[in-house]
Amino acid sequence: MQHTKEKISEQQKENNEVVKVYSRTNPFQAKVLENKNLNGPGSSKETRHIELSLEESGLSYVPGDCLGILPENDPELVAELLQELKADGNQSVTVNKQGDQLSLKEALTTYFEITLLxxxxxxxxxxxxENEELNNLVLPENVNQLKEYIDGRDLLDLLRDFGPWKASPQDIVSLLRKMPPRLYSIASSFAKHPGQVHLTIGAVRYTAHGRDRKGVCSVQCSERLHEGDTLPVFVQQNKHFNLPASEDTDIIMVxxxxxxxxxxxxxxxxxVNRGTGRSWLFFGDQHSSTDFLYQDELEQYQKDGVLTKLDAAFSRDSEQKVYVQxxxxxxxxxxxxxxENGAYFYVCGDKQYMAKDVHNTLIDIIEKEGKMNRDSAEEYLSDMQKLKRYQRDVY
Structure with missing residues (x-):
């Protein structure tokens, strides 16, 4: 009997080794199937449409979920840091409390957050x-100046601005936090693309404090990610942003x-599911000729009756700026x-300006068309929120 038990436990052990569960701590290396720029020539933006393979990962998702990516830092920035530290990139450093070691170059590339302070x-x-300026900056009474300094600066700025340093490369990396994964809304339906996941990523580039800056993950995806490469990913559920349970419910998407x-x-x-619910999309960007993302697809869906209404606003195509609101x-x-007919209302995008403007416009519409006062209109929207009929995915 004992012999059989041992046999079974060995069998279970083998089976367990076969089933790999991919997660944030054990990401799946997804192969890049396609990576193209959605913006036309002359656009001031670069938006990548990226298709990744999830074949043999066991991963799946539902609309509204996010894909987490574990990015790598820009090799040029890492090279500048090594130069500033006057350090050999091959020397070992300890990266966590468990005592794990990586080469300094690898640690700065894959492990630590180096673009934020x-x-x-x-x-x-x-x-x-002993730099007096830094020692003054961190005094409690200078908290506002400290905030101002941090904004838009990175580790390289810190090293250049406040030396000379009495610090080894190990001391410097010990200051840093682990690089968090970047989460992106999934841009595909698993039912339509089994074994794949698609993303829509805008490359972030700007100049601050006399240096060009790049979004860690977005610029990796736009400049250094090619078809056939792999990207470490995991699926993150989003329980607060989902399609209605019934396919027959109308949806408005902004x-x-x-x-x-x-x-x-x-x-x-x-x-894919062909419910009777109507759908209405409000899309906006700068120029219709170069920035109408997925235009052909959306217009085809409209022809096929899947998308009932499509309204697009292009802010730079007229003297007066026109936005989705x-x-x-x-x-x-x-x-x-x-x-009034029970439609769900969804907003996705910029939290700072767009989402606020859309929220206020929605209250204006309810107030005007529902012939109610401001308080009642706000209550109407609040009730929609409680019923999960008003959902936001803003960042």
Whole structure:
């Protein structure tokens, strides 16, 4: 009997080794099937459409979920840091409390966050230099100046601005936090693309404090990720941003720029499942000729009757800037009719400006078309939120 038990446990052990569970701590190396720029020539933007293979990963997702990517830092920035540290990239450094070691170059490339500073980093760095300016900056009474300094600066700025340093490369990396994964709304339906996941990623580039800056993951995807390469990924559920349970419920989607991503997944899912629910998309960007992301696909879905209404706003095509909220207001009567009919309302994209403007415009529409006062209109929207009929994925 004992012999059989041992045999079974060995068998189970073998089976367990076969089933790999991919997650944030054990990401899947997804192969790049396609990586193309969605913007036309002359656009001031670069938006990548990336298709990845999930074959043999056991991973799947539903519309609204996110894909996590473990990015790598820009090799040019890493080279500049090594130069500034006057260090050999091959020397070993300890990267965590478990005592794991990596080469300095590898640690700065794959393990640590080097493009953002925090109050804690500066406070600890002040102990490694006699630089008076830094020691003043971290004093409690200078908290506002500290915030101002941190904004838009990185580790290279810190090293250049406040030397000379009484610190080894190990001391410097010990200041840093582990690089967090970047989460992106999934832009495909698993039902339409089994074994694949698609992303819509806008490359972030800007100049601050006299240096060009690049978004860690977005620029890796636009400049250094080629077909056939692999990317470490995992699926992150998003329980607060989902299609209605019934395929027969109407949906209104507001997604300018890369905010289109989850709505491409919603529309594809609806195309496969063929419910009777109507769908209405408000999309916005700068120029219709160069920035109408997924235009051909969306117009085809409209022809096929999957997408009932498509309204696009292009802010730089006219003297007066036109945004998605202006298009909503233009159709205020119909928007309110859809809401009264039980439609779900979704917003995805920029939290700072767009989502606030859309929120306020939605209250304006409810107030005007529902002939109610401001408080009642806000309560109407609040009730929609409680019923999960008003959902936002903003960043």
């Amino acid at each position: 925090t109050k804690k980093v500066l406070q600890q760095a002040a102990e490694l230099t 997604g300018p720029g890369t905010g289109i991503a989850p709505f491409r997944s919603f529309i594809e899912e609806r195309a 202006h298009k909503m207001m233009e159709h205020s009567k119909e928007v309110f009719e859809w809401l």
